[in-house]
Amino acid sequence: METAYDFLKANIFHIATVDKGKPRVRPFGFVMKRDNRLYLCTNKNKEVYKNLKDNPVTELSAVGKDGMTWLRVRGTVEFDESKEAKAQVFEEAPQLLKIYPKGADDEVFVTFYFKEANAKLFSIGTQPKDVPLI
Numbered sequence: 001m002e003t004a005y006d007f008l009k010a011n012i013f014h015i016a017t018v019d020k021g022k023p024r025v026r027p028f029g030f031v032m033k034r035d036n037r038l039y040l041c042t043n044k045n046k047e048v049y050k051n052l053k054d055n056p057v058t059e060l061s062a063v064g065k066d067g068m069t070w071l072r073v074r075g076t077v078e079f080d081e082s083k084e085a086k087a088q089v090f091e092e093a094p095q096l097l098k099i100y101p102k103g104a105d106d107e108v109f110v111t112f113y114f115k116e117a118n119a120k121l122f123s124i125g126t127q128p129k130d131v132p133l134i
Contacts, residue, residue: 004119005033005134007071013062015040017051024051028060032092034085037113038073038133041089041096044108052077052112068124073133075117085111 008031016025026048032039042049052058060073086104089111090097100106120128 003132003134004071004073004121005031005038007064007121007131008038008060008062008073011062011064011071013060013071015048016059016061017048018055018057019047019051024048030089030093030096032088033134034088034111034113036134037115038117039080039085039089039111039113040077041086041109041111043100044110049110053079070122071119071131072122073114073117073119075114077112078115079110079112081110 013028013031014025015028016023018024024047028040030041042052056077058075058077061070063070083104086106086109089109090100090103097103100109102109114133117133119131119133121131122128
């Protein structure tokens with residue numbers, strides 16, 4: 001894997017947020033590249049959205065299929081409600097139209113991206129190494 005994007009695309013990952021001072025972690029499965037940034041998506045009715053609005057500092061974690069490597073992406077996110085970003089999500093993951101049939105016109109659906117972040121790849125028995133986001 002050359003980039004954090006490649007690693008995340010190949011694996012289920014988890015996003016960590018803070019809710020009233022307590023950690024919250026949940027699985028995510030969608031990631032995309034847009035405008036040279038790492039993008040994800042969610043729903044404005046979900047707790048993850050509320051948590052990230054309150055505190056945009058977050059961390060992603062993924063374990064490789066080999067069980068011996070893992071990735072952490074730590075940074076600050078910003079929301080992008082543009083129709084163009086949403087449309088790209090549905091182009092890359094048309095199965096999401098089953099959940100959001102209005103597609104890019106769905107006002108509850110939202111994308112977000114890392115406005116600053118660092119990614120480290122870990123492997124048992126070796127030193128962690130910085131990897132580019134995309």
